Amino acid sequence: MNMKNLIVTTFIAFSPAALAELNVIADLGGESTQAIFEAVNRQDTPPASAATPEQGEAAMLPVxxxxxxxGNVAPRALQLPGIGSLFIIGDDSYxxxxxxxNVQLLSARNAAGLVVNVESMASLESLRSLAPGLQLAPSSGTELARRLQLTHYPVLITDSGLSQEVGP
Structure with a gap:
């Protein structure tokens, strides 16, 4: 190694940038992704090209x-521009x-549904049979509940508010 390379290497090794700490710009909280990776790791499905969406959903269950x-949800105004129409349900009689x-009104709004409490594919498919044409996806509602201060469902969330009344 020549002298020039030695000086450059020494400068880089002892520069303030090399000794700087990592600064966290933002920590938005959230949940551990460990459960997602556990579900991925334990899948015994064929390669992705042969997998169907139902197989992927089955790996996500129970939710x-x-x-x-x-329970009952008091209507309230929100400002969520661009959210469209989203509804939250569970696998329960209510x-x-x-x-x-509300299936016709939800369909007219092109609403998408999150099923936040569901045990099995059979239960999810049973819910889907009640609402042909609507998208129903199993998903944790923890983040929505926290951000929107929700404790109950069913509820429709739009860009202007949330309510159990779907109305035109």
């Missing part, structure tokens, strides 16, 4: 959101009744 339970009563 349990302890922060949310069936959610099933609400879904059946």
């Amino acid at each position: 349990t959101t302890s922060e949310l339970s069936p 959610s099933r009744q609400w879904l059946q009563q």
Whole structure:
């Protein structure tokens, strides 16, 4: 190694940038992703090209959101531009009744549904049979519950508010 390379290497090794600490710009909290990776690691499915969406969903089940339970939701105004129409349900009699009563209005709004408490693919498929044409996806509602201060469902969330009343 020549002298020039030695000086450059020494300068880089002892520069303030090399000794600087990592600064966290933002910590938005959230949940551990360990459960997701555990589900991925334990999959005994064929390669992704042969897997169907149902197989992927089955690996996500059961979904349990302890922060949310069936119950009454007081309507309130929100400002969520661009969210569209999103509804939250579970696999329970209250959610099933609400879904059946509002399926046409939810469909007219092009609403997408999150099923936040569901045990099995059979239960998820049963909910889907009540609302043909609507998208229903199993998903944890923990983050939505925390951010929107929700404790109950079923509920429709739009860019202007949340309510159990779906209305036109």
